[in-house]
Amino acid sequence: GENVEQHPSTLSVQEGDSAVIKCTYSDSASNYFPWYKQELGKRPQLIIDIRSNVGEKKDQRIAVTLNKTAKHFSLHITETQPEDSAVYFCAASKGMDSSYKLIFGSGTRLLVRP
Amino acid sequence: GAVVSQHPSWVICKSGTSVKIECRSLDFQATTMFWYRQFPKQSLMLMATSNEGSKATYEQGVEKDKFLINHASLTLSTLTVTSAHPEDSSFYICSASRTEIYEQYFGPGTRLTVT
Numbered sequence: 001g002e003n004v005e006q007h008p009s010t011l012s013v014q015e016g017d018s019a020v021i022k023c024t025y026s027d028s029a030s031n032y033f034p035w036y037k038q039e040l041g042k043r044p045q046l047i048i049d050i051r052s053n054v055g056e057k058k059d060q061r062i063a064v065t066l067n068k069t070a071k072h073f074s075l076h077i078t079e080t081q082p083e084d085s086a087v088y089f090c091a092a093s094k095g096m097d098s099s100y101k102l103i104f105g106s107g108t109r110l111l112v113r114p
Numbered sequence: 115g116a117v118v119s120q121h122p123s124w125v126i127c128k129s130g131t132s133v134k135i136e137c138r139s140l141d142f143q144a145t146t147m148f149w150y151r152q153f154p155k156q157s158l159m160l161m162a163t164s165n166e167g168s169k170a171t172y173e174q175g176v177e178k179d180k181f182l183i184n185h186a187s188l189t190l191s192t193l194t195v196t197s198a199h200p201e202d203s204s205f206y207i208c209s210a211s212r213t214e215i216y217e218q219y220f221g222p223g224t225r226l227t228v229t
Binding site: 001032034041042043044045046049051089093095096099100101102103104105106107 | 146148156157158159160163165171174205207211214215216217218220221222223225
């Protein structure tokens with residue numbers, strides 16, 4: 001089955017710096033890659049997603065890049081702020097072929113130091 | 115739009131008893147609902163996928179007789195943890211999606227503590 005690996009497990013950056021989180025997936029049939037932000041005890045919140053027919057997507061300070069050949073995708077957060085501190089999860093889905101289920105990475109704990 | 119609720123938000127039960135968790139889509143019809151379990155400082159692990167009116171599909175290693183899932187309507191799915199044990203203590207999160215839509219809308223989660 002699909003396996004999603006995520007790195008790093010923890011990331012500490014100074015406010016204003018950029019943060020990059022990377023994920024690799026194993027199943028080349030995966031075609032949807034969302035990123036979620038989860039604060040302690042709360043539900044995961046979708047922050048950005050990308051389909052396999054797109055190489056890059058940007059939404060203000062957040063961007064995601066996808067390399068289908070290498071089977072990896074990355075989350076980029078620029079001008080980080082203390083409120084960006086949370087756990088971030090990547091995920092992958094094969095869409096209809098797998099009933100749209102999501103396989104999650106192991107998570108990255110991001111700490112933005114003021 | 116696309117709001118999903120869960121009830122209860124937290125529950126404490128004694129070992130050997132059963133507990134039911136409800137997941138509701140409040141403003142849309144959810145053809146598919148997913149149940150996840152999340153242990154402290156770990157990722158979300160998919161337990162099962164349920165489609166309205168049919169039996170749930172369980173992930174490998176998840177005991178279907180222990181985690182009973184019912185998806186009787188397009189707005190409600192329930193997860194019943196039977197004969198709960200302390201190792202079942204976890205954060206249980208549901209999500210719901212519309213027909214052939216990738217995006218899943220997550221519930222707020224239910225924290226289960228088995229004493």
